[in-house]
Amino acid sequence: MITIQNLIARIPGGIAQGIIWGLMALGVYITFRVLKESDLTVDGSFATGGATAVVLITKGVNPWIAMAIAFVVGIIVGCCTGLIHTKLKIPAILSGILVQFALYSINLHIMGMVANVSCNPTKNNVIITMRNIPGAILVGAVFAALLIGVMYWYFGTEQGSAIRATGNNNHMALAQGINVNNMKVIGFALGNGLVALAGGLMAQYQGFSDINMGRGAIVIGLAAIIIGEVLAEVIFPKGTNFAVRLLFVIIGGIVYYLIMIVVLWLRVDSNDLKLATAIIVMLALAIPNFRKGE
């Protein structure tokens, strides 16, 4: 039944999931907006994070330690993409596709050669679950606040500034003695670390990790970033500081997911959701280009 109650009942859960997608989008932000590279690794590293966290948690590892390990594994994955790009001189987008492709096998190995590992919150110690949605929103919000704080600090340091300069202008960065290859590797590593962390949260939230859980993550990440940027521009037309812009990435994730809930509530076939998302993201990416008159 299409009733308004029905929709309202789904909103809190939508917010919780939206925050997790927003956290993932913070990782995408590092590669897409700071380094200005399209990193397709994330579809794989999101699932890697979910697989790593769930497998460790079901083996009795403390969930915080499991999350830390998921983050580190994501960093290693990002390093692979970064090194393939900078050392083997393969375009970043292809490097990401290669690693993402390889991760399918690796993720299966992590999950013991099954496509799906469940993580029942009554039997396992998890930090976030859909059985407790207010709690999930709180955990998500704490992660968001923490990560935004750390990113704000980091991109203000000498190293963070060097990464920004590398993404902004390679020639300038080199002329200023910045090792741009190292900066790119660090950027890919941090981005995928965050994506894997978000994957770990998502797997716990939904109660399982799945080999396909990251499919389309890059598109969702871009959608969150762009929705966030559009909202930020409406609310702060004169521009705003970096931390607030990052907050809007999280808000973008939430808005994206709420839109999806409304679309589903309207009984649009869920198989058409990806088409709808792709079209929305395409338009959002295209509009600024036309505004500039290009």
Added chain:
Amino acid sequence: MLRIENIKKTFNPGTINEKMALDGVDLNLEDGEFVTVIGSNGAGKSTLLNAIAGVWLVDEGKIFIDNVDVTKLSEYKRAVYIGRVFQDPMMGTAADMWIEENLALAHRRGQRRGLTPGILPEERETYKLLLKEFDLGLEDRLSTKVGLLSGGQRQALTLIMATLQSPKLLLLDEHTAALDPKTAAKVLEVTDKIVEKSHLTTFMVTHNMKDAISHGTRLLMLNNGKIILDIKGEEKKKLTVEKLLEKFEQASGEEFTNDAAILG
């Protein structure tokens, strides 16, 4: 200061586009020498600067800066010794970053970049005073994105950035060519000021013969990847455009051709 021994560079070797852009260049620059470099289009001026800066490695020969062999050093490592300003005003600065952030990046040229703050509060005062000194109207716009500045302002800023950490060698590749005459004159004025102040060893490519004659202490002319004229001292001071063209034709047996050359 700078010693170049018989460097050679061929682009696209073994293809129909093969081009010997540097054909055995030898050069010795003394500390504090200000060299202007002219030559026809495609003579190899930018290639010579890129070879010194390490944009790619040369095929043959050696490059020493301050007696350190940098021949095999990568571009970002050579930046410890070299300040650079490019022809394209967009190339020398990070457009999405603030003026002060750009300056702070340049202030740390050649240093390890760790987790300490990218800019310290006291640096802002220094940058403000520095910008004021050059009278570019930028001293109160430290937190303006560089992308919003004019080409001339960006080029002047790049010049200040290139010399913030006194480089052993300053490389300027037609850094005023993309600017209108008035702005170009202003940027050249800033150039002279900086070079004099820090007594910098400087390499300035220009297509403006007058500028090449009226600036610097030594003049090089390149043709087909070779240095064909090297004029310094009293002879440089007495040089005129007519004499220079005459010398070029004698040395090369060709007429001087450069689309952008300003002769008179």
